[in-house]
Amino acid sequence: MSTIVDITKLPMAYRCIGCDAEGVKLWRSYNLLLDDQTLKCRACSEVEQRVVRPYVGGDSIGWRIPAIPEDSGDFWLHKSAPDGAIAWWRALPEVDARKESS
Numbered sequence: 001m002s003t004i005v006d007i008t009k010l011p012m013a014y015r016c017i018g019c020d021a022e023g024v025k026l027w028r029s030y031n032l033l034l035d036d037q038t039l040k041c042r043a044c045s046e047v048e049q050r051v052v053r054p055y056v057g058g059d060s061i062g063w064r065i066p067a068i069p070e071d072s073g074d075f076w077l078h079k080s081a082p083d084g085a086i087a088w089w090r091a092l093p094e095v096d097a098r099k100e101s102s
């Protein structure tokens, strides 16, 4: 089983629509189709979902769930992603290194 996730097949950039963060963990809406999907980083997801730290909700943030790409160019359904893909997502940082100084 491949543990490499290909983000280039997605119809959108793997980037936060709120703050343009890249190379970080992103969350997607639980209940939206791919065409309407938006990706947000933890900080932007928490603002949108009004979730305050300490955060104890597992990998989900309110109605947002981990955005884990699958090879077809869509995202894995909630909790159905293979271990390798989940590990890929969990290994991503939460803050874009380019923005950490701000």
Ligand SMILES: [Zn+2]
Pocket (backbone or CB within 6 Å): 016, 017, 018, 019, 020, 021, 040, 041, 042, 043, 044, 045
């Ligand atoms: Zn963001």
